[in-house]
Amino acid sequence: MPYARFLRNLLLAAVPVAAVWLLLTPLYNRFLVASAENLLHLAERPDVTELAPAAEGEGYYLIVRKDFPPAKRTVYSLRVTDIHFHLLLLGALFLAVPDVPWRRRLGNLGWALLIAVFFHIALVFFWVKFAYATQLGSWSLEHYGAFARNFFGLGKHLLDLPFKLAFPLVLWAGFYFRLLAPAPERAAA
Amino acid sequence: MARKTSQHSPAAGDGRRPPGRRREIVFLVVFLVLLGVSFTAISLQPVNDRVIEPFTAGIARVSGATLNLMGQGITMRGTIIENHRFAVNIRNGCNGVETMLIFISAVLAFPATWAARGAGLVLGILAIQVVNLLRVVALFLTGAYFPKLFDASHTVIWQTVVILFGVLLWIFWASRFAAPRAARAEPA
Numbered sequence: 001m002p003y004a005r006f007l008r009n010l011l012l013a014a015v016p017v018a019a020v021w022l023l024l025t026p027l028y029n030r031f032l033v034a035s036a037e038n039l040l041h042l043a044e045r046p047d048v049t050e051l052a053p054a055a056e057g058e059g060y061y062l063i064v065r066k067d068f069p070p071a072k073r074t075v076y077s078l079r080v081t082d083i084h085f086h087l088l089l090l091g092a093l094f095l096a097v098p099d100v101p102w103r104r105r106l107g108n109l110g111w112a113l114l115i116a117v118f119f120h121i122a123l124v125f126f127w128v129k130f131a132y133a134t135q136l137g138s139w140s141l142e143h144y145g146a147f148a149r150n151f152f153g154l155g156k157h158l159l160d161l162p163f164k165l166a167f168p169l170v171l172w173a174g175f176y177f178r179l180l181a182p183a184p185e186r187a188a189a
Numbered sequence: 190m191a192r193k194t195s196q197h198s199p200a201a202g203d204g205r206r207p208p209g210r211r212r213e214i215v216f217l218v219v220f221l222v223l224l225g226v227s228f229t230a231i232s233l234q235p236v237n238d239r240v241i242e243p244f245t246a247g248i249a250r251v252s253g254a255t256l257n258l259m260g261q262g263i264t265m266r267g268t269i270i271e272n273h274r275f276a277v278n279i280r281n282g283c284n285g286v287e288t289m290l291i292f293i294s295a296v297l298a299f300p301a302t303w304a305a306r307g308a309g310l311v312l313g314i315l316a317i318q319v320v321n322l323l324r325v326v327a328l329f330l331t332g333a334y335f336p337k338l339f340d341a342s343h344t345v346i347w348q349t350v351v352i353l354f355g356v357l358l359w360i361f362w363a364s365r366f367a368a369p370r371a372a373r374a375e376p377a
Contacts (some may be wrong), residue, residue, distance in 0.1 A: 001364045007357070085345045089353050154229065162228040166291045169356045170217060177213040180363040181300055
């Protein structure tokens, strides 16, 4: 792969990708929170979880439990923008690949973004369950067993750190691995 | 009806995937497993206490010394770097370990000779730590002189820069050093 052109393309792609991400972030935050809330409601009866905008600013949300006493309803806060900032990397990496027609680059980016949406919804879900299972002291111990506490704790840790940070690389490698490691018969030709 | 097969199309009838796809899947599975195992390992208390915390303290000391060279009048308190303008606590997440583990996992999962892997790991880890040092220094200066920009710089900009650097380093290593050797080593 022509690395110098890849780098040049990456720099060129970074600015428009960042602009689009900044522009769409408020809208995407609301979509993510609403989707995750719906997913959470599938796992609880009655629907007690609410993700409410926080006063800190755009992207900050409060995890609210409507069945708790008013003074204790806000159980945790979450910055949703942190969950999807890796889209900057994803977009720039996918658009920068040299020697691939634009149509295919955009098509691959579309698939990658679709996968990313599901990943983000799952990550918000795990953040909320992590807060319930491990951050509420005796209430957590009372309502979540040892397995559930470890599952949601480790799940949130792995999704929020390694898998979120490596997500652009994983998807990029999934679509463009052959540019780096040609199949043996192609390399030998 | 018989289908014509070639080296570049899926092998029909024998149920095997084409070699390229199989290599991608093997890479991704090994990469994700290494990633999961390594991040689980560093989340264990003994590993955190005996490896990650001392390493993070080392990063803080080097960052503080670098800032002192720039005339910032830094004093250190454990992993806290401070002067009369600003103070920052270097914690897990600020030590470059995440990027290092992603890079190490990707290098180990990629089909390459062990010599290419070894050289890639040593030089890559050093390069990531240099960029991470730049991040800590730049973040401290941002906090000291442009405090309103600190939050976005910390969580979005520098995080993206350091991870992107690790990814680009791996792509560079894989395309320039690892892939050609791996291709030569495999029979045609």
